[in-house]
Amino acid sequence: MSIHCVIAAAPIDPAGVLARVGSPADGAAVLFVGTVREENDGRRVSGMRYDAYVDMAVPVLLAIAGEAAEHAGSDRIAVEHRVGELGIGAVSIAIAVSSPHRANAFDAARYIIEQVKVRLPVWKEEHYVTGESAWLDGAVPPVKAHESR
């Protein structure tokens, strides 16, 4: 087993992501699945476009998963994040973590999605049933001074 991170242009199969984790040493697996909602902030949504800086998103995702592995004491982690045009209900992200103990699996999965929200160079353009589109307000990624060159 090892950490698996993908930025996917094709639809994500959550069961396939879950199948990448697990081990006879593990008593728990947690799968998180993010999907496109039909409504956001009171507006009816028809779909969403995910744009990404793919060359950077892959290493950022690997870094986040690596941090989660350290917290969880398990490297059975798989993450796939979708890019492109997504309809309502389409899977935007699937995160699977397995671990000997359930608290670690929950915490690691939660850590990954929270970090993805604020660090992954991905942007969402929401399409509304009115025909309009808008980039969603995002989060400013934290930049640590020691990361400067």
Next chain:
Amino acid sequence: MSIHCVIAAAPIDPAGVLARVGSPADGAAVLFVGTVREENDGRRVSGMRYDAYVDMAVPVLLAIAGEAAEHAGSDRIAVEHRVGELGIGAVSIAIAVSSPHRANAFDAARYIIEQVKVRLPVWKEEHYVTGESAWLDGAVPPVKAHESR
């Protein structure tokens, strides 16, 4: 959609449990999968027998899921708990929750597994590679005075 709770004598399909939740209103789904570990408390395990008071376990599971639904503001909840003889890696429980928001889905799934551990009338007899077996120490279910008749 509605709450789905099963005590299953046959193997559980986690993807099938996940498929029971989800809605165009939901942005998040969390699936928790419990599996039999090859080791417990330093002893090598060969398998596990799950015994249950099935007639009571179903309503208790429904009560727990109902409480989780109230917390989460979502009735897209599916829980299947296995009984019988399980080998290493076999799925003992699968819990799926979908919700408009991820925090609710995580909290509800976590609530269900924590409550199952202390309230569900289920018992585990662990089989060791040595050929011995032992009932695992369990939790004393809380009984509320007002539940007395």
Next chain:
Amino acid sequence: MRVNLLLFAVYRDLTGVDELVVDLPEGSDAADAIDTLRSTDRRFARIPARPVIAVNREYVLLDALLRDGDELALIPPVAGG
């Protein structure tokens, strides 16, 4: 009155019995039923004097009054999940 008594897991192993019918005077509560059970036989004395119980599939306290035909289950510490 007659009450249907259920034993599970370690209680079943301790007694070798998974189900039995107990005859009780009207007005008995669950504690009375357990006292009666434990005094009938050396095997049943292995059951704790104050176990967790369920009557008709609901956890209740030991002072729960019993009625004819009730299902009284003795619940060892549970280990779901």
Next chain:
Amino acid sequence: MRVNLLLFAVYRDLTGVDELVVDLPEGSDAADAIDTLRSTDRRFARIPARPVIAVNREYVLLDALLRDGDELALIPPVAGG
């Protein structure tokens, strides 16, 4: 030296440009590159003066020194997941 500049999402929509090469004096840092970019054209002035940036696919502060061939990405607030 020449630096490859990448623009995403709302920055790309604001400028109509997703990638361009900027010529800079040796010793420039990322802040210099952005100042240069914003002064070249009215469209580029729409970009914030102090955006989050990545150099060679790592988040860095604006005082990061640039080298010939570096990839400098301007990162609007992100919305993964």
